[in-house]
Each structure stands twice: as C-alpha cells, then as structure tokens.
Amino acid sequence: MQDQLREEISSIIQQEIKDPGIGFITILDVRMTEDLKYAKVLYSVYGSEEERAKTMEALSRARGYIKHLLGGRIKLRYTPDLTFAFDTEQEKLARIDELLKKVGSEKVESVPED
Numbered sequence: 637m638q639d640q641l642r643e644e645i646s647s648i649i650q651q652e653i654k655d656p657g658i659g660f661i662t663i664l665d666v667r668m669t670e671d672l673k674y675a676k677v678l679y680s681v682y683g684s685e686e687e688r689a690k691t692m693e694a695l696s697r698a699r700g701y702i703k704h705l706l707g708g709r710i711k712l713r714y715t716p717d718l719t720f721a722f723d724t725e726q727e728k729l730a731r732i733d734e735l736l737k738k739v740g741s742e743k744v745e746s747v748p749e750d
Contacts, residue, residue: 637672638665638668639666640710641677641710642664642666644709644710645702645706645718646662646663648702648705648709649661649663649695649698649702652705653698653702655694655698657690657691657694657697658694659682659688660682661679662681664723664726666678669716673716673717674716675716675719676719677718677719677721678723679691679723680722680723680727681722688722696720699720703715703717706718
C-alpha cells in the first residue's frame with residue numbers, strides 16, 4: 637500500500653500540481669500508521685535551501701488538494717492525512733560517502749612506494 641501511495645503522490649505532484657514553488661522533487665518513501673489514517677511522505681529536493689523552503693511551502697498549500705486527488709485514485713476506507721517531511725537521510729549518506737572517498741584518497745597518497 638505504501639508503494640502505491642508513493643507512486644500516486646509522485647504522479648499527482650508531477651502532473652496535477654501547477655504551483656511554481658515546487659522544485660525538482662523526488663518522493664522517496666511513504667510511512668503509514670497501522671490504522672492507515674496518517675501518512676508521512678518523505679521527499680528530497682534538488683537545489684538550494686531556498687528552493688527546499690519554497691517546495692515545503694508549496695506542498696503545505698497543496699496538501700488538501702493532493703489528498704482529494706489521492707482519494708479518487710486509491711481504494712481505502714479513509715484517505716490518509718498527509719504530512720510532508722524533507723528527508724535528510726540522503727544528504728547524510730552523501731556526506732559520509734564524500735568523507736570516505738576523501739579518507740581513501742589520503743591513504744592512497746600516504747602509502748610509501750617500494
């Protein structure tokens with residue numbers, strides 16, 4: 637169910653929402669409560685902090701409309717209330733990867749040659 641919600645929300649944002657505040661967004665995951673009444677939508681935005689803030693505001697404005705469209709596309713007793721949250725996990729992973737590459741290249745440079 638969560639994968640279906642992720643795909644539908646992504647489709648709605650890309651095709652139905654005409655707000656210029658929404659930047660280059662990727663819906664990464666949807667986490668639902670056990671009773672299926674609430675869904676936390678994790679997303680990432682490519683761009684600056686300003687673009688992220690604009691996207692967050694635009695998603696907040698469009699939340700009710702997205703829920704309305706979602707209700708017509710999925711078969712659930714209740715359409716879940718949506719909460720959008722910027723996923724910082726991807727940034728953390730990218731930063732760790734960058735640091736590991738830097739440490740790896742420093743080790744290669746410091747290895748003495750025979």
